[in-house]
Amino acid sequence: MSSNLNQTLIKKFEQFEASLNGEASSSLHGIRKQGIKAFDQIGLPSAKHEEYKFTNLGKILEKKFEWISPHHTSETIDIDTLATFQIPNLDAHSIVFVNGVYSESLSDHDNAQVAITELQKAKETHKDIFDKHFGQHATYKEDAFAALNTAFITNGTFIKVDKNVVVDKPIAIYNLSDATANESVNYPRNLILAGISSQVSVIEIFGTIGDHNTLVNTVTEIAMEQNAIVDYYKIGNDSEQAYHVGMTQVHQANNSTFTANTIAFGGGMIRNNLQIKVDGEGCTANMNGLYLLDGKSHVDNHTVVDHIKPNSVSNELYKGILDGSSKGVFNGKVFVRREAQKTNAFQSNKNILLTDDAVINTKPQLEIWADDVKCSHGCTTGQLDLDALFYLQARGIDKDKAKAMLLYAFAIDVLGHVKIEALKEHLDHIIAKRFNQEF
Amino acid sequence: MLSIKNLQASIEDKQILRGINLEVKPGEVHAIMGPNGSGKSTLASVLAGREDYTVTGGEVDFLGKDLLDMDPEVRAREGIFLAFQYPIEIPGVSTTNFLKTAVNQVREYNGLEKLDAVSFLKIMKEKMKLVEIDQALLSRSLNEGFSGGEKKRNEIFQMAMLEPKLAILDETDSGLDIDALKIVANGVNQLKSKDNATIVVTHYQRLLDYIVPDYVHVLYKGRIVKSGTKELALELEEKGYDWIKEEVDAAV
Numbered sequence: 001m002s003s004n005l006n007q008t009l010i011k012k013f014e015q016f017e018a019s020l021n022g023e024a025s026s027s028l029h030g031i032r033k034q035g036i037k038a039f040d041q042i043g044l045p046s047a048k049h050e051e052y053k054f055t056n057l058g059k060i061l062e063k064k065f066e067w068i069s070p071h072h073t074s075e076t077i078d079i080d081t082l083a084t085f086q087i088p089n090l091d092a093h094s095i096v097f098v099n100g101v102y103s104e105s106l107s108d109h110d111n112a113q114v115a116i117t118e119l120q121k122a123k124e125t126h127k128d129i130f131d132k133h134f135g136q137h138a139t140y141k142e143d144a145f146a147a148l149n150t151a152f153i154t155n156g157t158f159i160k161v162d163k164n165v166v167v168d169k170p171i172a173i174y175n176l177s178d179a180t181a182n183e184s185v186n187y188p189r190n191l192i193l194a195g196i197s198s199q200v201s202v203i204e205i206f207g208t209i210g211d212h213n214t215l216v217n218t219v220t221e222i223a224m225e226q227n228a229i230v231d232y233y234k235i236g237n238d239s240e241q242a243y244h245v246g247m248t249q250v251h252q253a254n255n256s257t258f259t260a261n262t263i264a265f266g267g268g269m270i271r272n273n274l275q276i277k278v279d280g281e282g283c284t285a286n287m288n289g290l291y292l293l294d295g296k297s298h299v300d301n302h303t304v305v306d307h308i309k310p311n312s313v314s315n316e317l318y319k320g321i322l323d324g325s326s327k328g329v330f331n332g333k334v335f336v337r338r339e340a341q342k343t344n345a346f347q348s349n350k351n352i353l354l355t356d357d358a359v360i361n362t363k364p365q366l367e368i369w370a371d372d373v374k375c376s377h378g379c380t381t382g383q384l385d386l387d388a389l390f391y392l393q394a395r396g397i398d399k400d401k402a403k404a405m406l407l408y409a410f411a412i413d414v415l416g417h418v419k420i421e422a423l424k425e426h427l428d429h430i431i432a433k434r435f436n437q438e439f
Numbered sequence: 440m441l442s443i444k445n446l447q448a449s450i451e452d453k454q455i456l457r458g459i460n461l462e463v464k465p466g467e468v469h470a471i472m473g474p475n476g477s478g479k480s481t482l483a484s485v486l487a488g489r490e491d492y493t494v495t496g497g498e499v500d501f502l503g504k505d506l507l508d509m510d511p512e513v514r515a516r517e518g519i520f521l522a523f524q525y526p527i528e529i530p531g532v533s534t535t536n537f538l539k540t541a542v543n544q545v546r547e548y549n550g551l552e553k554l555d556a557v558s559f560l561k562i563m564k565e566k567m568k569l570v571e572i573d574q575a576l577l578s579r580s581l582n583e584g585f586s587g588g589e590k591k592r593n594e595i596f597q598m599a600m601l602e603p604k605l606a607i608l609d610e611t612d613s614g615l616d617i618d619a620l621k622i623v624a625n626g627v628n629q630l631k632s633k634d635n636a637t638i639v640v641t642h643y644q645r646l647l648d649y650i651v652p653d654y655v656h657v658l659y660k661g662r663i664v665k666s667g668t669k670e671l672a673l674e675l676e677e678k679g680y681d682w683i684k685e686e687v688d689a690a691v
Binding site: 387390391392398399409410 | 487488489490510511512514515516521523526527529530531532537538540541542544545548580597601
């Protein structure tokens with residue numbers, strides 16, 4: 001089954017390579033070739049593949065996409081359409097891609113404090129640091145989708161924050177897929193470099209326009225130097241025609257703090273791979289996630305936090321509410337290497353299933369080789385707390401309203417970690433609307 | 440106001456209430472006492488409408504209406520208030536927001552206009568004084584991190600906000616030191632009127648020094664086996680429950 005598509009994709013790479021006109025000898029292309037080589041060896045995961053067995057993207061790519069090039073037509077959208085995806089009241093630097101193509105007119109950022117540019121330009125303007133980090137962090141040789149993204153790199157966002165710079169505004173990266181004319185497949189590739197003692201917030205927002213199927217296969221590499229602070233947000237609120245596989249790979253140096261907030265409100269099949277290498281002492285890695293699913297949405301959050309050095313902390317909280325016949329998957333891997341003594345790693349995944357048809361597959365996976373550590377994990381799956389429900393009813397609140405209050409309360413908990421006020425309000429509003437809450 | 444006739448109830452096939460008869464009139468305070476396992480909390484829960492319990496017989500009339508036929512929220516809106524023995528914590532739901540929703544749903548049901556945020560806050564500030572509760576506590580998640588005393592005071596605060604016709608205090612004194620007890624009792628006493636009534640469920644006589652009952656009933660093995668005035672409570676404190684148990688068991 002998949003081997004046909006594997007071959008099709010390899011042929012597409014050959015066509016792509018042929019169209020590159022002289023770029024074929026660049027270092028970027030060298031990395032692309034590594035990508036396709038890795039893909040050739042691994043191939044798309046089958047239904048039996050341990051990491052993808054609940055999220056059979058291989059089958060989706062086979063069945064839902066025609067793989068006829070060109071994949072997309074429009075390279076831009078109008079400003080009103082962009083506005084529907086923007087976060088209200090958010091004062092941020094923004095960079096906008098439509099179907100993988102950078103839109104200068106829709107983007108709004110100045111480079112006074114921080115370099116924000118397209119990947120294509122950055123590989124020249126920031127050559128040394130680009131070559132040093134690009135493709136060096138994401139584990140694309142082990143994952144077929146990251147390998148594919150690497151093979152088909154066209155463009156994406158490059159962000160470089162210099163030493164000691166505290167970036168005044170968050171940076172919002174919009175990746176919009178326009179599938180009005182036909183299916184849209186694109187491979188956004190991002191590289192974010194946070195210098196020593198720098199601070200930056202980055203928000204990745206994905207959205208789709210049109211009724212055809214869309215596939216976004218994205219890789220974001222984040223390399224943090226000592227003492228850096230990065231707050232990363234990934235927001236997805238998509239229709240059931242939207243398919244997404246994204247790898248966010250983070251490399252932390254001493255005393256750095258990385259926080260990821262991954263929020264998903266729906267999608268046909270969404271797979272988020274968040275991988276953090278805690279390669280320093282005194283680091284903090286926070287992973288927060290929320291998935292509110294209904295209909296036939298499918299969201300899979302796989303996380304890996306790898307404690308390589310001692311004296312660091314990781315905290316993970318993922319919460320999900322599943323309605324309709326939605327499917328949720330959670331796999332949280334925590335590795336604590338032998339030298340990583342005094343590691344504190346906490347993980348919690350809490351799920352509420354609202355219907356008999358909703359399904360959650362959750363797997364905490366702690367592999368600990370050091371012997372002086374504090375690690376814990378907790379996983380719950382259940383319905384609403386009936387005692388809490390009765391308490392509210394006993395005070396005069398009708399059952400539906402009481403349920404909605406409790407679901408809202410459950411979800412809102414994760415928002416406590418969102419530091420950007422406008423984003424928090426926006427998410428609060430979506431959640432409140434989902435549960436019919438007006439306060 | 441409340442008329443309980445031959446009420447029987449069970450939980451998970453275990454019969455707990457075996458025929459309770461009780462009449463409560465406006466302005467009265469009734470104490471329900473009894474040894475552990477006698478069914479005191481069950482009675483309170485059944486009156487409030489907890490679905491874990493199955494009513495297997497009897498009837499309960501509240502202000503001329505069939506109470507057992509009403510959902511818990513309807514009972515609350517009709518004027519029943521249960522002060523929980525173990526008030527649970529509900530993270531993410533603040534006391535203020537939840538109470539505003541509750542108060543307004545009760546008002547709406549009774550044909551009154553909803554309170555806007557400003558009016559609600561004004562009333563809140565007034566009632567807070569009754570149980571000496573801090574506003575900071577109210578904007579936090581419901582009961583989260585509250586001490587035992589704070590939780591019980593929060594129950595009485597909610598009672599003050601909802602102005603029920605019949606308040607059922609389920610072992611409100613359990614886990615309280617004497618100072619907390621006094622504050623809670625004072626709050627209850629301030630809320631008493633000739634138009635409302637209170638049922639105080641308690642194991643110990645101590646609370647009844649502060650919330651003085653008009654009637655004391657002893658519950659044993661699911662039935663009210665003895666009724667009296669507050670003197671009965673003092674007798675129980677002196678002699679314990681054994682003498683009643685012996686009396687009842689001998690008669691069987």
